[in-house]
Amino acid sequence: MSAHIVYDSAPLGSVIRYFDGTPKPPARFTRKVVDWQSRNGTGRLVKKEPPRSRATYSSPACFTLHEGDFGEGGIIVVSVRRTWSVESDLRFEIVERPAIGxxxxxxxxxxSRELLHLARDREAAERWLASYRYSRAYLEEVSADEVGADVIEGRTAA
Known part of the structure; x- marks a missing residue:
């Protein structure tokens, strides 16, 4: 599917796979493998931004995928995120959507809204929020209506 479809139909918290359709090169070609990995991977959808128009600049809609955190001892040193324009030439696939509850x-x-954390239930979300103290954070439960609308409209995970 195209990046437009991800932007329009994937809910925040979905796991998205992106790829360019080329096979992975053999491991001995380290530079080619690194280039391939920059265009093929997965991440959790954490943000969608609408298109913007200014007097001297305009940008299309885009979305951001969180690919992972790196650190040690519970301290995150680097958080890897990639932002893709809806005009990207890559192909995208919704691997997993957030479950009910x-x-x-x-x-x-x-x-726009940014996903800070996806918890298995309200109690876990409240514990996480108490530990990380974001001043303007709020909770939103994934409802049966949201998941049901995705199924009815044909937006189930591939």
């Missing part, structure tokens, strides 16, 4: 910890940033 999961709770999103969200924060509003300008015109």
């Amino acid at each position: 999961m709770v999103r910890v969200l924060q509003d940033l300008g015109d």
